[in-house]
Amino acid sequence: MSPSTDTKQRILASARELIYSRSYSDVGVAEICTHAGVKKGSFYHFFASKQDLTLEVLDNVYINMKENIIEQAFVEDIPPLSRLVRLAEMAYEFQKQLKKETSQILGCPLGNLATELATQHEPIRKKIDHIFSKLQSNITEVLHKAIAAGDIHQINVDATAKAMLAYFEGVLMMAKTQNDAEVIRQLLPAMADIRI
Numbered sequence: 138m139s140p141s142t143d144t145k146q147r148i149l150a151s152a153r154e155l156i157y158s159r160s161y162s163d164v165g166v167a168e169i170c171t172h173a174g175v176k177k178g179s180f181y182h183f184f185a186s187k188q189d190l191t192l193e194v195l196d197n198v199y200i201n202m203k204e205n206i207i208e209q210a211f212v213e214d215i216p217p218l219s220r221l222v223r224l225a226e227m228a229y230e231f232q233k234q235l236k237k238e239t240s241q242i243l244g245c246p247l248g249n250l251a252t253e254l255a256t257q258h259e260p261i262r263k264k265i266d267h268i269f270s271k272l273q274s275n276i277t278e279v280l281h282k283a284i285a286a287g288d289i290h291q292i293n294v295d296a297t298a299k300a301m302l303a304y305f306e307g308v309l310m311m312a313k314t315q316n317d318a319e320v321i322r323q324l325l326p327a328m329a330d331i332r333i
Contacts, residue, residue, distance in 0.1 A: 144173075144175055144179050145183045147173040147174065148170070148173045148175060148179070148180055148183060148184070148190065149190070149193060149194055149197055150173070151169050151170075151172040152169045152173075152187075152190050152191070152194050153194045153198065153246070154172070155168065155169060155172060156191065156194065156246075157243055157246045157249065158241070158243060160249070160253055161191060161253055161254055162253065165187070166180055166187055169190070188258055188260060188261065191261055192260060192261065192264050195250070195261070195264045195265065195268060196264075198246050198247065198268075199247075199268045202272075203271075206224070206228070206231070207224075207275050210223045210224035210227050211223075211275060211278075211279060216288060217279045217280070217282040218279070218283050218288055218329045219329075220279055221279060221301070221329040222326050222329050224305075224328075225305075225325035225326045225328060225329075226322075226326075228305070228309065229321040229322045229325065232244075232309070232312060232318045232321055233318040236318055241313075241316060242312045242313045242315075242316050242317065242318055243313065244310055244312065244313035245305075245306055245309045245310075247268055247269065247306075248309060248310060249313075250265060251265045251269075252310075272302055273295075273298045273299055273302050276298040277295060277298040280292070280294045280297060281294060289332065292332050293333045296333040297331060297332060300333050301328050301329075301331050304325075304327075304328050305325065305328055308320065308321055308324045308325045308328075311324070
């Protein structure tokens with residue numbers, strides 16, 4: 138990794154950590170630079186603004202989520218609907234580990250930014266909506282496989298996938314609000330039972 142790439146990655150990692158653990162509005166460029174160990178000039182070499190940085194952080198969050206959660210949960214070694222239960226278990230374990238490290242349930246980084254910024258920053262709202270659409274497509278694919286396997290019948294696949302994603306986000310928000318990972322363990326597996 139070149140020094141330039143390393144600097145950019147440190148800025149992205151710092152922004153992701155700080156914004157996720159606190160909020161977009163609570164974290165400024167100067168703090169991100171200090172946390173990353175870089176000068177402000179380096180920040181503006183790579184990013185025109187904090188909003189531009191956040192858009193790239195969101196891409197990074199999606200790639201990480203896809204590789205470490207979605208692709209792991211949805212491997213084809215178990216029946217399709219069981220993959221949704223495994224997704225719930227992985228979300229629980231991830232938030233439980235974060236609570237050990239930070240004393241907080243941090244929720245979903247996408248949902249957090251959506252509730253904070255969707256009415257204030259249109260490019261960020263659009264980016265999050267695009268990522269949610271990709272996540273919904275992953276769930277849609279699982280539902281089609283469940284139908285093909287004969288596990289479910291006569292549902293509106295798109296609406297069901299959207300409802301499942303909304304339920305997932307809602308449970309993570311409740312767990313964050315209550316600062317309790319057990320909310321995820323208790324409620325999130327029911328996502329696999331939603332039918333529309």
